[in-house]
């Protein structure tokens with residue numbers, strides 16, 4: 399104990415303690431900052447950033463899945479549930495075109511994000527995606543959108559999707575169902591022209607079988623195959639009554655499809671007594 403009475407040794411001990419505390423505080427601060435940074439994701443809402451296409455899988459004659467790499471294998475895109483990104487490309491005339499797309503991946507999918515794109519023969523951005531090859535880059539800005547999902551904000555979602563309008567619904571449904579703390583139910587009506595047009599069918603069917611009490615999907619086709627147990631024609635008021643939650647303050651109906659379908663669905667919902675605050679159109 400003699401050394402404690404030596405003032406020189408005491409000063410050195412105090413200095414060592416101060417440095418140790420400073421290092422500990424500094425490390426904690428640095429770790430917190432890094433954590434916040436990694437949580438922030440890779441998007442910039444002000445400026446376009448480039449992402450490299452690393453895989454392209456043709457799903458049907460006019461639909462492909464595009465996988466883009468994030469800067470590191472542990473990076474996350476950082477897109478809030480229910481929001482989308484703006485993608486920039488060039489049309490067939492070389493003119494700039496910007497369109498919204500919703501990734502089918504979540505932040506639990508680290509190191510990459512994926513887009514499922516339906517390419518229309520005359521579509522301006524469709525041309526860009528048709529020409530995009532592995533190794534090419536695409537410019538992306540975001541997050542964008544008015545819809546932000548908070549777990550537990552409603553008891554159930556009804557979803558009315560048409561064609562490629564399924565992607566925001568799929569993103570929201572996946573986030574809800576894969577969160578064990580979220581008890582929200584999801585009821586989807588998904589309309590297409592033919593059976594081959596149905597996007598993400600395997601993924602939707604596996605959500606329905608993995609979460610039988612919480613997720614239900616009802617497919618509707620204009621031109622159904624011979625054997626078909628889904629709906630036929632356009633989505634009707636009766637289909638909505640049968641397959642979506644009834645109007646109530648703790649439910650919400652999400653709509654995303656081609657403009658004529660959105661218009662028809664808005665009229666059906668109004669006639670069935672769904673107030674404007676019970677609905678959202680992507």
Ligand SMILES: Cc1cc2nc3c(=O)[nH]c(=O)nc-3n(C[C@H](O)[C@H](O)[C@H](O)COP(=O)(O)OP(=O)(O)OC[C@H]3O[C@@H](n4cnc5c(N)ncnc54)[C@H](O)[C@@H]3O)c2cc1C
Nearest residue numbers: 497498499500514515516518520521522523524562565656
């Ligand atoms: C929030 C949001 C998210 C979206 N996410 C996706 C996504 O993940 N994947 C995806 O493929 N698309 C998605 N879309 C649609 C996408 O933004 C484009 O509208 C679509 O890719 C067509 O763009 P284009 O420039 O190729 O066609 P355009 O040049 O705009 O149109 C060319 C032709 O295609 C027809 N057309 C365009 N869109 C549709 C449609 N929806 N149904 C039927 N005919 C149509 C037009 O009538 C026209 O004849 C989303 C849209 C929104 C609003």
